[in-house]
Amino acid sequence: MFFCKHQTHKMSSYVLTRSFVGAAKKILWRTLHRPIHEAAESHQISNEEIQADLPVQLEKNPYEKPRVKCILCKYNIEPDYKNVRLLSQFQSRYTGRIYGRHITGLCKSKQAKVEHEILKAQNAGFMAYYFKDVTYVKDPQLFDPDHPFRPHNY
Amino acid sequence: MPTYELTMLLRVMPKTDIVSTLKRTANTIFSTGGIIRKIDSLGFKKMPFKTSAHSLVHREANYFIIYFDAPPSRIFDLDEAFGRDVDVVRRRIYKQDSEPPEACTLADEIKPPPYRSEVQKMLEMAKKAKKPQFSYNTGLDYYPFQK
Numbered sequence: 001m002f003f004c005k006h007q008t009h010k011m012s013s014y015v016l017t018r019s020f021v022g023a024a025k026k027i028l029w030r031t032l033h034r035p036i037h038e039a040a041e042s043h044q045i046s047n048e049e050i051q052a053d054l055p056v057q058l059e060k061n062p063y064e065k066p067r068v069k070c071i072l073c074k075y076n077i078e079p080d081y082k083n084v085r086l087l088s089q090f091q092s093r094y095t096g097r098i099y100g101r102h103i104t105g106l107c108k109s110k111q112a113k114v115e116h117e118i119l120k121a122q123n124a125g126f127m128a129y130y131f132k133d134v135t136y137v138k139d140p141q142l143f144d145p146d147h148p149f150r151p152h153n154y
Numbered sequence: 155m156p157t158y159e160l161t162m163l164l165r166v167m168p169k170t171d172i173v174s175t176l177k178r179t180a181n182t183i184f185s186t187g188g189i190i191r192k193i194d195s196l197g198f199k200k201m202p203f204k205t206s207a208h209s210l211v212h213r214e215a216n217y218f219i220i221y222f223d224a225p226p227s228r229i230f231d232l233d234e235a236f237g238r239d240v241d242v243v244r245r246r247i248y249k250q251d252s253e254p255p256e257a258c259t260l261a262d263e264i265k266p267p268p269y270r271s272e273v274q275k276m277l278e279m280a281k282k283a284k285k286p287q288f289s290y291n292t293g294l295d296y297y298p299f300q301k
Contacts, residue, residue, distance in 0.1 A: 073258035081248070082219070107260040124161040124246040125215070128202035150264075 070107040071142060072114075079113050081120035084127050089142055090114050093132040102150040104143055155223040157191065157250040162236070163201070163215035163243040172216055175241045179220065182235050188224030201243075208240045215243050221250070 072079065079086060090099055098118055101111045121127035143149070164175055180190055196217035204213045224232060229247060236245045267273045292298065 067258075067261040068264070069258040070260045073255075073260070076255075078251070078255055080251070105260075107258045107263060109256040109259065120246070120248060122202075124248075125163050125201055125203075125205065125244045126161070126217075133202070 070105060070110055072106060072110045079110070079117045081117045081124065081126065084121055084133070085136055085139070087114065087118050087121055087127060088132050088136045089139055091118065091127075091132050092145070093137050096128055096130040096132060099143070099145060100148075100152070102152055103145050103148045105149045155188065155225055157221060157223050157252075158229065159248045159250055160220040160222060160232075160236070160245060161248070162218045162220065162245045163205075163212075164218065164241055165207075165210070165212055165243050166198075166214055166216070167241065171241070175239070176218065178239065179236065179242075182232060183220070183222050183224060186224050186228040186232060188222050188228070188232075191221040191223065193221075194219040205243055207243045212243045 071077075077086070081087070090104055091097065092099065098115055101108070104111060104114070106114065118127065122129050127133070160179075162179065164172055167175075176193065183190060196219065198214065198216050200214050201212065204211055205215075206212070233245070233247055236242050262270065268277075290297065
């Protein structure tokens with residue numbers, strides 16, 4: 001009986017200390033790991049702090065590529081029917097035909113202008129219809145007709 | 155009066171004859187009330203193709219460009235007068251290019267098709283051409299009865 005009593009006393013003290021430690025641990029845990037909704041209630045963030053933290057609104061896309069220009073617009077060259085050497089660079093050396101926009105890589109207006117000026121030059125007797133002038137054959141190539149910039153329209 | 159460019163291919167002949175032909179041409183322009191701004195000589199050159207003019211075959215010619223102002227109503231007469239000249243193998247009158255060059259649109263042209271304005275226009279046209287379809291207004295995405 002005595003033994004038994006002693007045992008119960010010891011047990012109760014043990015349980016008491018254990019429960020105290022548990023409560024303390026719980027409080028500590030709660031204070032350290034508060035859920036977000038509780039934290040938000042207790043702590044008001046000032047307006048300035050929000051402004052500093054917000055993502056910055058960019059006016060322009062920083063990754064936007066620069067606007068490409070066709071070779072004639074880039075160097076500000078205006079095709080002219082008197083400048084046969086320039087015009088014959090847009091002409092096939094084998095057939096004398098004008099290369100298309102998918103090969104020359106010109107913008108629409110400049111391609112139309114080149115074609116018009118070539119027609120004028122041929123009509124005035126400055127430029128051949130069916131071949132390129134032999135003296136211009138070895139001029140540097142502006143583009144590779146075998147590897148067009150874009151696939152052909154048809 | 156607008157400025158015109160007259161390209162003239164004169165037949166093979168001595169220099170004195172060339173000068174007299176040019177003088178004749180200039181006088182024709184002056185007779186219409188026009189003025190000459192400049193005369194360029196591109197020299198004696200081989201023509202890119204043989205030309206028969208005034209019952210003669212020409213393979214070489216003296217190239218000249220005359221920049222002149224003349225009333226537009228008289229350009230046809232001028233061209234006809236130069237055509238009658240037997241020393242002129244070939245001539246063309248072009249209006250001088252005075253329009254400022256257009257801005258480059260290559261960047262818009264190489265965009266993927268749905269971003270190009272012309273393709274967008276075509277899509278809109280296709281949308282307009284589409285006939286309105288009958289709707290049952292049942293609120294169901296299927297037809298509840300036997301067809």
